[in-house]
Amino acid sequence: MTRTVAHAHENEYDVVVLGAGPVGENVVDRVRAAGLTAAIVEGELIGGECSYWACMPSKALLRPVIARSDARKVAGLRESVYGPLDALEVFAHRDQVVGDWQDDGQVDWLDSIGVRIFRGHGRLTGPRRVEVTGPEGEHHVLSARHAVAVCTGSRAVLPDLPGLSGARPWTSREATSSDRVPGRLVVVGGGVVGVEMATAWHALGSKVTMLVRGEGLLPRMEPFVGEHVAAALTARGAEIRTGVSVSAVVRDGGTGPVTVVLEGGDHVEGDQVLFATGRAPRTEDIGLEKVGLKPGSWLDVDDSLLVDGTDWLYAVGDVNHRALLTHQGKYQARIAGAAIAARAKGDASLDGASWGPHAATADHAAVPQVVFSDPEAAAVGLSLAEAERAGHRVRAVDLDMGQVAGAGLYAQGYRGHARMVVDLDREVVLGASFVGPGIGELLHSATVAVVGEVPIARLWHAVPSYPTLSEAWLRLLEAYRG
Numbered sequence: 001m002t003r004t005v006a007h008a009h010e011n012e013y014d015v016v017v018l019g020a021g022p023v024g025e026n027v028v029d030r031v032r033a034a035g036l037t038a039a040i041v042e043g044e045l046i047g048g049e050c051s052y053w054a055c056m057p058s059k060a061l062l063r064p065v066i067a068r069s070d071a072r073k074v075a076g077l078r079e080s081v082y083g084p085l086d087a088l089e090v091f092a093h094r095d096q097v098v099g100d101w102q103d104d105g106q107v108d109w110l111d112s113i114g115v116r117i118f119r120g121h122g123r124l125t126g127p128r129r130v131e132v133t134g135p136e137g138e139h140h141v142l143s144a145r146h147a148v149a150v151c152t153g154s155r156a157v158l159p160d161l162p163g164l165s166g167a168r169p170w171t172s173r174e175a176t177s178s179d180r181v182p183g184r185l186v187v188v189g190g191g192v193v194g195v196e197m198a199t200a201w202h203a204l205g206s207k208v209t210m211l212v213r214g215e216g217l218l219p220r221m222e223p224f225v226g227e228h229v230a231a232a233l234t235a236r237g238a239e240i241r242t243g244v245s246v247s248a249v250v251r252d253g254g255t256g257p258v259t260v261v262l263e264g265g266d267h268v269e270g271d272q273v274l275f276a277t278g279r280a281p282r283t284e285d286i287g288l289e290k291v292g293l294k295p296g297s298w299l300d301v302d303d304s305l306l307v308d309g310t311d312w313l314y315a316v317g318d319v320n321h322r323a324l325l326t327h328q329g330k331y332q333a334r335i336a337g338a339a340i341a342a343r344a345k346g347d348a349s350l351d352g353a354s355w356g357p358h359a360a361t362a363d364h365a366a367v368p369q370v371v372f373s374d375p376e377a378a379a380v381g382l383s384l385a386e387a388e389r390a391g392h393r394v395r396a397v398d399l400d401m402g403q404v405a406g407a408g409l410y411a412q413g414y415r416g417h418a419r420m421v422v423d424l425d426r427e428v429v430l431g432a433s434f435v436g437p438g439i440g441e442l443l444h445s446a447t448v449a450v451v452g453e454v455p456i457a458r459l460w461h462a463v464p465s466y467p468t469l470s471e472a473w474l475r476l477l478e479a480y481r482g
């Protein structure tokens with residue numbers, strides 16, 4: 001029974017954080033380290049989407065897929081790994097990785113750093129004030145001496161299609177937490193979630209059909225990246241249909257097979273359909289209207305993560321739409337935490353300069369991303385098209401990764417590609433993209449080169465070890481220098 005009598009307690013902290021995903025956790029960690037008091041409000045599980053329905057479970061599902069695929073490219077080993085994946089073991093490991101959807105470990109950590117947790121739905125009620133409605137209907141009123149940080153993340157978007165709501169579609173939450181392998185899985189969307197989940201469920205035994213509206217997979221990366229990933233998925237037996245749009249979904253009575261109807265009348269039948277069609281901010285019911293902002297909108301911020309037009313409200317992580325990635329949100333949290341602490345001490349200690357301690361400059365110049373597909377895909381900085389659009393005078397240098405000695409040892413018949421985009425005026429790397437087995441671990445070298453604006457002439461002296469995949473750098477630089 002819901003308690004109807006609300007008990008309002010006034011609790012004052014230096015900082016109140018709304019949402020305890022990876023980003024909210026890092027904001028409180030940083031402000032505590034700076035000596036401020038903090039409270040955090042969470043409506044579901046401490047650890048957020050990333051820990052329970054996104055990064056962690058998806059990577060736990062994909063790790064055996066990628067390891068098996070790599071092993072199948074090594075002479076003397078491949079014969080031992082021809083069997084199917086043991087789906088039940090994979091799910092059991094995934095469940096362990098997400099702590100069986102329990103957050104005790106995260107709670108212990110927050111306790112250990114002295115952060116007060118409020119369970120329930122939080123809403124702004126005015127400047128520096130948050131009200132929390134707990135699971136039993138109880139209310140807490142929190143006030144912040146210095147700042148409120150909104151770290152409420154994002155949720156999957158479902159398009160407004162006839163029949164969809166009654167068809168019990170999967171979103172990323174079900175695709176990462178299911179312990180049943182659908183016989184036939186239809187995946188709508190060719191972005192990162194679509195590609196990773198098509199890769200995982202195909203390997204777990206589903207017959208996968210991808211329905212992609214655009215021309216190819218992973219459209220935010222260099223075109224060659226999606227082409228390699230699509231070729232590999234198709235070679236393994238998945239079907240990818242590009243240039244198609246879904247017009248309706250039919251599942252009679254919400255059970256049995258699902259029919260995905262395409263514009264033009266064609267249709268695809270499956271046992272389950274996953275909509276991986278992007279994200280929306282979780283801001284529709286957090287009291288934005290009480291502080292002059294629009295409910296349901298992404299929150300625009302400056303480089304210290306302060307919401308435009310305020311001097312106390314921060315928006316950090318997915319909710320500000322700068323880069324929907326855990327590592328980048330955590331980076332923003334480190335910057336926001338430092339900026340909040342600096343402002344609490346008086347504005348004189350705030351250093352808003354680019355690449356300084358209180359500016360999330362990398363959000364504009366160097367966002368790294370690894371897609372755990374098979375082969376892996378990774379990129380940082382600007383693609384060739386983005387660099388040209390931004391008005392840089394650039395040259396792209398391309399490399400068939402198969403020419404790298406380390407690649408040939410990594411996998412027989414290695415297939416992959418690398419591209420470095422060089423600013424011809426400053427002779428620095430603006431961006432790099434890779435696709436191929438094992439290349440995820442190569443990305444950080446590119447991130448260091450882009451963030452450090454390391455001159456090409458100096459990169460020439462950064463000698464990659466022989467015979468590793470990193471020799472891609474040597475080949476790219478040789479090609480650039482002619």
Ligand SMILES: Cc1cc2nc3c(=O)[nH]c(=O)nc-3n(C[C@H](O)[C@H](O)[C@H](O)COP(=O)(O)OP(=O)(O)OC[C@H]3O[C@@H](n4cnc5c(N)ncnc54)[C@H](O)[C@@H]3O)c2cc1C
Binds near residue numbers: 056316
């Ligand atoms: C399938 C999938 C795989 C992904 N894989 C990766 C990956 O490999 N690497 C990577 O970098 N990124 C990945 N991402 C992206 C990553 O999950 C997000 O960028 C990250 O979770 C954002 O963190 P956040 O803290 O901003 O938000 P979230 O993780 O969404 O956390 C927000 C928290 O706020 C809480 N909350 C919301 N509203 C309220 C409220 N009103 N009151 C109280 N609490 C509230 C929510 O319950 C939630 O716990 C993936 C995403 C998906 C969907």
Ligand SMILES: NC(=O)c1ccc[n+]([C@@H]2O[C@H](COP(=O)([O-])OP(=O)(O)OC[C@H]3O[C@@H](n4cnc5c(N)ncnc54)[C@H](O)[C@@H]3O)[C@@H](O)[C@H]2O)c1
Binds near residue numbers: 159192325369371
């Ligand atoms: N490994 C990783 O880093 C990782 C993994 C998963 C997700 N993520 C993050 O999560 C975010 C969300 O991923 P996502 O794949 O849901 O979003 P996305 O924006 O990357 O891709 C969604 C795709 O769906 C398409 N689409 C949208 N509406 C459609 C419709 N009605 N019909 C058909 N196609 C439609 C879009 O054109 C787009 O290509 C990404 O921004 C990504 O950064 C990261």
